[in-house]
Amino acid sequence: MPEQSAVTVLAPLPAGHHDRAATALADLAGPDRMILPFDRLAGLHFARLMLLDDAVSPSGTRVGASLLYTADLDGSADAHLQALADVSGPGLDRAFSCCTDYPTRPDTASRTAWLRAHRVPEAAFYVNTVGRGVSQVRAEARLRKGLEAYLDEHRDGLIDLPPAEIHAVLRRHALTDPDLRIGVVPARRPPLWWRARELVHLLAVPAVLLPLLPVILLALPFVAVALLIHELRDVPGRQRPDPATVERLRASEDHVAHNPFAAVGFLKPGPFRAALTRTVLFAISYAVRHVLNRGSLAGVKTIHFARWVYLSPDRMIFLSTYDGSLESYMDDFIDKVAWGLNAIFSNGLGYPRTILLLWRGARDEEQFKNHLRTHQALSHVWWSAYEDLTALNVGANAAIRRGLARRTLSDDEARDWLALL
Amino acid sequence: MAPTRSAAPPRVDRGARRPAPPGAGPAPRSGRGVDRADVQGIVGSGYGRLPEALFLGLRVDDCAAGRAFLAGLLRLVTSMAADHGTRALNVALSHCGLAQLELPQAALDQFSLEFAGGMTTPTRSAFLGDEGEHAPSTWAWGGPTNPRVDVLLLLYAASDPELRAHTEAVRRLVPADGVEEVVTLPTTTLAQRDHLGFADGISQPSVAGLHGEGADGDVALGEFLLGYPNAYGTRTGRPLLPVAADPGQLLFPAPDAETPSVDLGRNGTYLVARTFALDVTAFWDHAHHWAARTGLPAEQVAAKMVGRWPSGTSLTVSPDRDDRAHPVDNAFRYHRDGDALGLGCPIAAHARRANPRDSLDPRPGSEASVQVNDRHRLLRRGRQYDVLPCDQDAGNGTEADAGRGLHFLCVNANLSRQFEFVQHTWLNNPAFAGLQDSPDPIAGAHAPDSGVFPLPADPVRHRLLDLPRFMRVRGGGYFFLPGVRALRYIASGPSADREVPR
Numbered sequence: 001m002p003e004q005s006a007v008t009v010l011a012p013l014p015a016g017h018h019d020r021a022a023t024a025l026a027d028l029a030g031p032d033r034m035i036l037p038f039d040r041l042a043g044l045h046f047a048r049l050m051l052l053d054d055a056v057s058p059s060g061t062r063v064g065a066s067l068l069y070t071a072d073l074d075g076s077a078d079a080h081l082q083a084l085a086d087v088s089g090p091g092l093d094r095a096f097s098c099c100t101d102y103p104t105r106p107d108t109a110s111r112t113a114w115l116r117a118h119r120v121p122e123a124a125f126y127v128n129t130v131g132r133g134v135s136q137v138r139a140e141a142r143l144r145k146g147l148e149a150y151l152d153e154h155r156d157g158l159i160d161l162p163p164a165e166i167h168a169v170l171r172r173h174a175l176t177d178p179d180l181r182i183g184v185v186p187a188r189r190p191p192l193w194w195r196a197r198e199l200v201h202l203l204a205v206p207a208v209l210l211p212l213l214p215v216i217l218l219a220l221p222f223v224a225v226a227l228l229i230h231e232l233r234d235v236p237g238r239q240r241p242d243p244a245t246v247e248r249l250r251a252s253e254d255h256v257a258h259n260p261f262a263a264v265g266f267l268k269p270g271p272f273r274a275a276l277t278r279t280v281l282f283a284i285s286y287a288v289r290h291v292l293n294r295g296s297l298a299g300v301k302t303i304h305f306a307r308w309v310y311l312s313p314d315r316m317i318f319l320s321t322y323d324g325s326l327e328s329y330m331d332d333f334i335d336k337v338a339w340g341l342n343a344i345f346s347n348g349l350g351y352p353r354t355i356l357l358l359w360r361g362a363r364d365e366e367q368f369k370n371h372l373r374t375h376q377a378l379s380h381v382w383w384s385a386y387e388d389l390t391a392l393n394v395g396a397n398a399a400i401r402r403g404l405a406r407r408t409l410s411d412d413e414a415r416d417w418l419a420l421l
Numbered sequence: 422m423a424p425t426r427s428a429a430p431p432r433v434d435r436g437a438r439r440p441a442p443p444g445a446g447p448a449p450r451s452g453r454g455v456d457r458a459d460v461q462g463i464v465g466s467g468y469g470r471l472p473e474a475l476f477l478g479l480r481v482d483d484c485a486a487g488r489a490f491l492a493g494l495l496r497l498v499t500s501m502a503a504d505h506g507t508r509a510l511n512v513a514l515s516h517c518g519l520a521q522l523e524l525p526q527a528a529l530d531q532f533s534l535e536f537a538g539g540m541t542t543p544t545r546s547a548f549l550g551d552e553g554e555h556a557p558s559t560w561a562w563g564g565p566t567n568p569r570v571d572v573l574l575l576l577y578a579a580s581d582p583e584l585r586a587h588t589e590a591v592r593r594l595v596p597a598d599g600v601e602e603v604v605t606l607p608t609t610t611l612a613q614r615d616h617l618g619f620a621d622g623i624s625q626p627s628v629a630g631l632h633g634e635g636a637d638g639d640v641a642l643g644e645f646l647l648g649y650p651n652a653y654g655t656r657t658g659r660p661l662l663p664v665a666a667d668p669g670q671l672l673f674p675a676p677d678a679e680t681p682s683v684d685l686g687r688n689g690t691y692l693v694a695r696t697f698a699l700d701v702t703a704f705w706d707h708a709h710h711w712a713a714r715t716g717l718p719a720e721q722v723a724a725k726m727v728g729r730w731p732s733g734t735s736l737t738v739s740p741d742r743d744d745r746a747h748p749v750d751n752a753f754r755y756h757r758d759g760d761a762l763g764l765g766c767p768i769a770a771h772a773r774r775a776n777p778r779d780s781l782d783p784r785p786g787s788e789a790s791v792q793v794n795d796r797h798r799l800l801r802r803g804r805q806y807d808v809l810p811c812d813q814d815a816g817n818g819t820e821a822d823a824g825r826g827l828h829f830l831c832v833n834a835n836l837s838r839q840f841e842f843v844q845h846t847w848l849n850n851p852a853f854a855g856l857q858d859s860p861d862p863i864a865g866a867h868a869p870d871s872g873v874f875p876l877p878a879d880p881v882r883h884r885l886l887d888l889p890r891f892m893r894v895r896g897g898g899y900f901f902l903p904g905v906r907a908l909r910y911i912a913s914g915p916s917a918d919r920e921v922p923r
Contacts, residue, residue: 148884151882159881166881243534254548257852323852324852331842334653365653365838366655366657390852419882
């Protein structure tokens with residue numbers, strides 16, 4: 001099944017075990033990498049393990065440290081946890097054995113059960129392109145490489161042919177090469193039942209909300225006034241990130257084509273912000289499921305996966321895998337989707353001041369960047385199934401395959417298609 | 422890189438300036454627009470009319486000697502308002518240098534993290550691609566094994582004898598103890614073409630309030646000078662000091678501070694210095710090799726990598742030949758002018774990645790795209806060199822090339838969003854604009870003989886494989902280029918009630 005799922009496992013860490021867990025994760029990212037063999041898990045795009053430091057909530061309560069495992073994968077989350085427990089028992093034991101209720105004599109069944117028991121739901125989950133699985137991504141990357149190599153070798157013999165004929169030659173070549181043969185058939189579409197379910201959801205949500213529309217419209221001015229009052233009272237954080245912390249985060253960034261990002265923070269206190277956050281997340285969840293599921297998150301085309309998770313009712317984490325540097329990621333946010341960021345992140349404590357939820361906020365460049373860096377959490381262990389590929393690369397490779405999979409192209413179509421190579 | 426055409430001196434309002442030495446007397450408490458007498462001249466121009474230049478690096482071991490040296494230099498410092506003699510001098514300071522001069526810690530802490538950390542922290546080296554034989558540990562200057570450069574002096578003159586006299590005058594001011602000249606970087610006489618044979622420095626941003634009156638399409642002043650609204654309409658972070666720290670009223674008030682403050686950053690900016698050895702022979706060998714393979718003229722292959730014809734003519738404007746009669750065009754755009762696919766100027770070409778104009782999201786070809794592009798611009802002020810005296814390890818280039826290269830200098834107010842972004846996200850990034858495995862063919866960091874250069878053609882592209890590295894990083898550093906008043910403030914120490922020698 002090529003549909004993507006998210007797994008989030010959250011396990012509280014007993015007091016005093018922070019350093020032990022940190023050492024375990026550092027080992028799992030370094031010398032003991034082999035005992036967490038993520039490459040043996042079919043359909044896994046990205047996985048990470050992180051240690052969330054303890055914190056003090058705005059109301060003064062202490063929140064203990066915890067361990068977080070997340071994965072972006074094809075197929076069912078349950079099956080993934082089972083497979084994970086199956087191939088990486090020692091790795092899981094290493095990471096989680098300091099958690100109080102972790103099985104004392106772990107086996108595959110008890111590990112799986114433990115992981116399942118600690119799953120927490122995602123409030124929203126963004127997938128760059130729904131339905132495109134790991135094996136497809138990899139096969140299409142091979143396809144592109146193969147076609148490029150063929151063109152390097154045979155260019156002189158091809159350029160005098162009409163573009164449509166060049167397409168036909170490449171198609172015939174792909175058929176002869178077992179590595180490239182997959183490219184002559186189109187990628188499988190999601191199954192009918194799945195598409196039907198999505199369609200029902202697409203229609204059902206507005207259908208349910210429609211009768212409430214008059215109420216919503218009547219309430220809107222009151223909500224806006226309440227929001228403005230809240231925004232006036234907000235205290236934007238003025239904190240600059242600590243240079244040593246930034247250095248530690250930077251050391252883990254920019255080694256491959258994409259980076260893991262994580263930001264943790266408390267929500268602004270009070271029922272108004274709590275309700276607003278839930279509403280915005282509901283809207284995001286609907287939008288990314290039905291509209292923003294084809295390679296672009298409201299104009300940002302560098303995000304592979306993203307999710308929002310409640311760590312507790314007043315504390316959230318945002319996780320994503322994005323292409324390029326954090327600076328370029330933040331610039332993309334500000335330049336292309338500042339309103340969207342404001343809508344959700346302005347409910348977090350210390351966010352730069354917004355006006356009516358959507359305006360200012362992230363446009364206050366420096367404060368916004370400082371806010372993200374000060375709330376960023378280190379992704380101690382991180383794994384990617386296709387380190388060299390950006391989301392745009394993956395999309396371009398898929399387009400190459402779509403073109404090759406068509407039996408014939410017109411000269412104009414073939415010319416456009418050849419420009420992809 | 423080296424300023425040529427674009428380096429013409431900007432319009433300067435000379436009339437209203439008082440005759441007092443630059444930066445003397447209390448700072449005006451209000452006033453709109455740029456005080457050109459307070460901005461160092463290198464921000465406004467590359468001194469195109471002064472073809473000779475020499476850059477000196479000095480180490481400050483004694484605070485009092487360092488301050489006395491700076492105070493002595495003040496009367497020689499060239500501001501934008503005074504950019505008309507036969508000599509020019511500009512002064513930049515590293516973060517270490519500012520600490521040596523005992524600028525208060527509170528002020529040091531408010532500079533940008535990039536500047537405070539310096540160019541050679543391990544994570545920054547990795548980010549910029551300064552690894553392997555480009556690593557700071559191998560550098561000729563500015564690296565951890567080289568003498569520390571606290572002060573960088575940029576000297577310019579109209580002729581060689583003039584430069585020698587100028588240098589002599591500056592060196593006479595260096596105290597016998599406590600300040601030492603540790604790096605000497607000569608440059609070649611400013612020429613129309615760079616070492617590769619190409620006109621360079623053509624595309625420079627036009628800055629609102631610096632080069633004109635804020636015409637539509639100009640880049641915001643705050644992108645290149647601290648203390649002014651930047652491309653987002655806010656003022657980039659910089660050291661603000663309590664009013665009490667400036668009893669001499671040397672500094673401008675800070676309009677955006679929460680408590681009454683003076684602005685140490687105003688009219689200052691950051692200066693990036695990078696020294697690149699250039700293997701000219703390897704570049705042309707590569708061009709000839711692929712000319713033979715592709716059937717294109719070598720000059721065209723080279724031009725495709727550079728992104729312009731040798732004369733400076735745009736490949737988008739004139740795709741097939743170098744049109745020397747054509748005026749050098751800098752108003753073109755890639756998408757709007759029909760070169761979206763790079764059939765004229767390849768997407769991977771150096772000039773196109775250093776300034777993609779309207780090539781990138783959102784909506785390539787639109788004004789919105791240009792607007793986003795303009796948040797990543799640099800004022801380039803570099804000069805070329807024939808010899809790098811401090812280089813003990815110049816052996817990378819072929820024999821004829823040993824020692825040739827470029828002292829790349831650029832000015833920007835936000836190192837992270839401007840210089841570092843351009844180097845990392847546009848030049849080094851093998852996936853720039855959707856490319857795969859294609860770093861910048863000239864200035865990109867990549868493993869030697871890896872990386873491809875796709876050369877779009879109809880109907881089937883060429884690909885230049887096994888890209889060598891033609892440039893080797895030989896030195897560099899991040900510097901603060903203070904306003905003239907701020908320089909006077911630094912020279913006089915935080916309790917600026919002492920009389921500063923003039």
